[in-house]
Amino acid sequence: MASIVQFENVGLRYGTGAETLSDVSFTLNTGSFYFLTGPSGAGKTSLLKLLYLSQRPSRGLIRLFGEDAVTMPRARLPALRRRIGVVFQDFRLVPHLSAYDNVALPLRIGGYEEREIETPVNEMLAWVGLKDRASARPATLSGGEQQRVAIARAVIGRPEILVADEPTGNVDPDMAARLLHLFDGLNKLGTTIVVATHDIHLLSRIPHANMMRIDRGRLSDPTGALRYPPRRSEMGGSE
Numbered sequence: 001m002a003s004i005v006q007f008e009n010v011g012l013r014y015g016t017g018a019e020t021l022s023d024v025s026f027t028l029n030t031g032s033f034y035f036l037t038g039p040s041g042a043g044k045t046s047l048l049k050l051l052y053l054s055q056r057p058s059r060g061l062i063r064l065f066g067e068d069a070v071t072m073p074r075a076r077l078p079a080l081r082r083r084i085g086v087v088f089q090d091f092r093l094v095p096h097l098s099a100y101d102n103v104a105l106p107l108r109i110g111g112y113e114e115r116e117i118e119t120p121v122n123e124m125l126a127w128v129g130l131k132d133r134a135s136a137r138p139a140t141l142s143g144g145e146q147q148r149v150a151i152a153r154a155v156i157g158r159p160e161i162l163v164a165d166e167p168t169g170n171v172d173p174d175m176a177a178r179l180l181h182l183f184d185g186l187n188k189l190g191t192t193i194v195v196a197t198h199d200i201h202l203l204s205r206i207p208h209a210n211m212m213r214i215d216r217g218r219l220s221d222p223t224g225a226l227r228y229p230p231r232r233s234e235m236g237g238s239e
Contacts, residue, residue: 003063004030004161004192005051010060012046012217019058020046021217028194033187035203036196038214044196045089045165047214051194052086052163053077065160082110085159085191087167091150093138099125099149100134106157124152127182129175143170151179155186162186164195168202180205 005028012021021043028034036044049055050062053069062069064080072080085106093102104121125131128148138146147170154162162183168176184206187193193209195202203211213220 002030003027004065006061006063007050008061010050010057010062012043012050012055013058019217021050021057024060024214024217024219026212026219028192030192031187031190033184033193033206033209034195035206035209035211036194036214037198037200037203037211040198042214043217044214046217048163048165048194048196051161052084053081082106082157083160085154085157085162087151087154087162087164089165089169091138091146093146093149093153095138098135098137099130099141099145102138102149103152103156106153110157120156124156128152128179144172144175147171148175148179151182155182158186158189159191161192162194164193166197167195168197168199176202177205 005026007027008025010021010024011019013019024047036047038044046055050057053064056070060070065083067080069077069080094105097105100121103124104117107117107121122131122134125134128151130145130148130152133141133145136145138149141149147167151164151167154164164183167183168179171179180202183193183195197203203209
């Protein structure tokens, strides 16, 4: 399979402190599913920020969709970001918009007409169990409901890459299984999926997924090819 993401000797440093990520190298293949695991503070969220272009590395090469994302002019980055769906750990919903309008936002930004938006948005809200909460604003939703709106918004446009940071952290086990089924279905349509999680039980639900483990800012398997189930010694602590 062709690669969609390439990291070569990537380092990330915030300010003048020690590197948060060091010599990170891996390749993600188009249409594959990856779990990113590791203990709290290992660098998972920092790695995801580089993947969805929220942060630029301190050193090294990052190629996305065959393009150099490090030296690319900033004016071109928004177009690249629109090809990536992101589920943030803190949701980042637009507070003055309803659940419906938050989910519809990527389609509106993409230039879709309102008549093209209504059906897919309503179907997505129904899929995540929020059909009856379409008009609710984020402040009136529970944490789990906000999480589901954030996931619906991330996947509504069928992104080429979906990056999810602890996407099942605020939902019950049944909804977690349903959301993973949604990710798996999106993956089978061709989207490359990267899910950061500390919940090792999720790994068994996507048996064809690869696993990458990060610890102290370094990948323990630079090829990104570890398969589930990993050895117990590879799992380490929880988030």
